[in-house]
Amino acid sequence: MPITVSELAGLLGLCFQGTGSRELRRISSWEAADDHSLVFYDRVGKGPIRDDQLRAGCVIAPRDLVPPGATAIHSHAPKLDFARAAAFLAPAPRGTGWRHTSAVVSSAAEIDADVDLGPCCVVGAGAVIGRGSILHAGVVVGEGCSIGADCILHPRVILYPGTTLGDRVVLHAGAVIGGDGFGYVFDGQAQVKFPQAGSVVIEDDVEIGCNTTVDRGSLGVTRICAGAKIDNLVQIAHNVQVGRSVVIAAQTGISGSTVIEDYAVIGGQVGFGDHARVERGAVIGSKAGVLPGKIVRGGETYWGVPVRPLSEYKRLNALFGRLPEMKSDIDSLKKAVEEIRAGKLP
Incomplete structure (x- = not known):
């Protein structure tokens, strides 16, 4: 259901910047976003949002990654708060009493x-x-x-x-x-x-x-x-x-x-x-x-x-990767031992 940026920020208990009266109608990916879409942006492996990136009506993101002119809701956990916001913008359907005649x-x-x-x-x-x-x-x-x-x-x-x-x-x-x-x-x-x-x-x-x-x-x-x-x-x-x-x-x-x-x-x-x-x-x-x-x-x-x-699995897995090399070393040692026993080596 439609909700303004300021209303949504209030429901989430977060601060916002930009146009608080902007109406949001849907959650969206960045690629499909429009002026009424909400998106999120986290900091994992990313730099600040560029002005030309932001087509959505509002972004949930850390404060330091949002450009000054953007409309945004500030969050330390953008993915989590985006999921919480989805419950308001796209609530689960609820029964109304409809019954099909074949039930x-x-x-x-x-x-x-x-x-x-x-x-x-x-x-x-x-x-x-x-x-x-x-x-x-x-x-x-x-x-x-x-x-x-x-x-x-x-x-x-x-x-x-x-x-x-x-x-x-x-x-x-x-x-x-x-x-x-x-x-x-x-x-x-x-x-x-x-x-x-x-x-x-x-x-x-x-x-x-x-x-x-x-x-x-x-x-x-x-x-x-x-x-x-x-x-x-x-x-x-x-x-x-x-x-x-x-x-x-x-x-x-x-x-x-x-x-x-x-x-x-x-x-x-x-x-x-x-x-x-x-x-x-x-x-x-x-x-x-x-x-x-x-x-x-x-x-x-x-x-x-x-x-x-x-930690133990990684250690053993590293050893498994060396098994061909270790087998070759063992085969060489076995051959040397056999030659010593046969008197072929000093």
Whole structure:
């Protein structure tokens, strides 16, 4: 929605320079910016903004990088404040009560009056959907599910029975929440399915990417805590606990009963064995492997297979690069030793 530069600066708690009455209508890249666009500029590897660079209506940037005649909001963290500004200029959509005629809703479901239901949505008995939520085409909400306020479920999201979502949860297309975990017991001849009778709880402000799956607990709860952000194509197994504001990148697989504590960051294609634990604030780089039962200590960055502190990984990686040279040296030494033994050398 339109907002003036001075109003936006006030909402962000920041100072501004230039034309405070200028109306901003959108966030934008630098290339697509116009007189009503907001852009940001950080100082990483960059010099001051030149007058001929700035086509946008306003820029969020450090004060010392802004030319005197520009309209700008001063910020020490431009990218963060730009993201905060986006919530005012491009707020998330909210349901208005629109229901497509093809939606199938149980008479035993409780749905707030301003919930949107797209084509071919299915809502089971005992489900509860809070105010302002939006269910796009083909969403299936199983029996006994609970969806909080202002949630957005994109096309083909599936909630198995008994799943709980907090407020402002966003599930992108194809996400499947609450399917059975992968648990079997071998009796010597066949795999016997272990009960998958638990549930999934996804707390407030969680966002989950396309085609990600979160399995229900086997006998307990799989929990994604408030503010966690999970990328596309992530597999989260039964009884996993994901802490507050954890970030997990694409194609990561997390085995059962693993715990990832608050504020950890997990890169893409990381593999976790079962019952691993990642302590608070740890960072694990892409394609790392975390062995079953491994404890990854907090406050450090880790890499590699098996996962190890980054400093150790770099040291070993440097040695791996020297292996051909080291092999050649060893072969020469072996040859010299053989010649000495054969009496060919003095």
